[in-house]
Amino acid sequence: MILTVTLNPSIDKFYQIDRLRPYEVQRVGEVNNTAGGKGLNVSRVAALSGEAVTAMGFVGGHNGALFESLISQPNIRRSFTQTQAETRCCVNVFDMERKKSTEFLEPGNPVTPEETARFLEEYNRQLPGADVVTLSGSMPKGLPSDFYARLIEAAHRLGKPVILDTNGDALRAAIAAGPEWIKPNADEIRQIAQGDTTTLEGVIAAAKELHQGGIAHVAVSLGKDGVAVVCESGVYRGITPDIPVVNTVGCGDSMVAGFAVGTVRGCSVEETIRIAVAVSTANALTKETGSFRMEDFNRILPQVKVIRSDL
Ligand SMILES: Nc1ncnc2c1ncn2[C@@H]1O[C@H](COP(=O)(O)OP(=O)(O)OP(=O)(O)O)[C@@H](O)[C@H]1O
Numbered sequence: 001m002i003l004t005v006t007l008n009p010s011i012d013k014f015y016q017i018d019r020l021r022p023y024e025v026q027r028v029g030e031v032n033n034t035a036g037g038k039g040l041n042v043s044r045v046a047a048l049s050g051e052a053v054t055a056m057g058f059v060g061g062h063n064g065a066l067f068e069s070l071i072s073q074p075n076i077r078r079s080f081t082q083t084q085a086e087t088r089c090c091v092n093v094f095d096m097e098r099k100k101s102t103e104f105l106e107p108g109n110p111v112t113p114e115e116t117a118r119f120l121e122e123y124n125r126q127l128p129g130a131d132v133v134t135l136s137g138s139m140p141k142g143l144p145s146d147f148y149a150r151l152i153e154a155a156h157r158l159g160k161p162v163i164l165d166t167n168g169d170a171l172r173a174a175i176a177a178g179p180e181w182i183k184p185n186a187d188e189i190r191q192i193a194q195g196d197t198t199t200l201e202g203v204i205a206a207a208k209e210l211h212q213g214g215i216a217h218v219a220v221s222l223g224k225d226g227v228a229v230v231c232e233s234g235v236y237r238g239i240t241p242d243i244p245v246v247n248t249v250g251c252g253d254s255m256v257a258g259f260a261v262g263t264v265r266g267c268s269v270e271e272t273i274r275i276a277v278a279v280s281t282a283n284a285l286t287k288e289t290g291s292f293r294m295e296d297f298n299r300i301l302p303q304v305k306v307i308r309s310d311l
């Protein structure tokens with residue numbers, strides 16, 4: 001089972017309008033609500049890949065009930081901690097004419113110490129059944145800054161590998177706990193590395209340093225340029241085929257799901273990278289965020305190139 005943790009979920013509302021005109025009343029064409037938050041993208045993609053998923057995090061109020069009802073895949077088990085406060089909403093207004101989004105992200109409410117304690121209890125209950133844990137996204141207010149580090153340590157006490165995908169202070173505070181995988185993108189590696197990360201050589205040098213600091217697999221995702229992974233057995237480049245992109249939001253989360261799927265299946269690093277690149281590329285071919293079509297995945301998988309060089 002893949003245990004996914006989304007501490008700061010939201011109901012993502014997608015409004016499609018002809019053209020965005022500020023300070024006017026506007027009617028929305030298409031409306032679409034999804035259970036959002038990076039860990040939910042991971043959950044959906046891992047479940048679509050055929051794996052059993054247990055999704056955890058904080059949800060609350062009427063929005064929380066709506067949020068849970070929007071998770072419809074049968075192989076995603078929900079194990080959310082209920083909060084007093086309402087789950088936040090995030091609105092993405094898509095201007096059809098200019099093909100551009102304007103996003104409104106609610107800050108969300110703080111979680112209480114009592115809610116945090118209940119979450120930890122549930123997390124410790126789920127850990128023994130997990131093959132791998134994914135920790136994704138930002139943290140709500142009210143949690144200590146080393147919260148991810150604590151979740152990693154608890155997983156390690158039971159010998160469970162952890163994949164971490166977050167940014168800024170949460171990432172800096174958590175890498176000391178030595179997760180098995182991190183997946184910064186080009187911006188995020190800049191936040192945690194010294195030196196120039198604008199070139200591929202610089203990115204690999206930074207990834208090597210993080211690897212030496214105790215992270216078994218440092219995977220830096222590079223958008224259409226694929227991924228660079230530094231681990232014990234060498235430096236790997238995963239290269240995507242050229243595709244007609246539809247929507248790249250959630251590609252990084254899909255890649256995290258791919259790493260989790262490869263880990264659960266006991267795949268080699270090379271196979272795991274191939275799965276992760278193929279599934280994240282397939283995500284870019286669908287309008288939905290954190291989703292893919294199996295036929296796209298199956299077509300792309302043999303086209304992904306994985307090249308290894310020595311450390
Ligand atoms: N334009 C693209 N064409 C092909 N594959 C892509 C493209 N963009 C992303 N991908 C695939 O998705 C992976 C992750 O993408 P990216 O580096 O953009 O992640 P990210 O910035 O963390 O995304 P997010 O946080 O929105 O989920 C890439 O390594 C690649 O395999």
Ligand SMILES: [Mg+2]
Pocket residue numbers: 165185252253
């Ligand atoms: Mg990302």
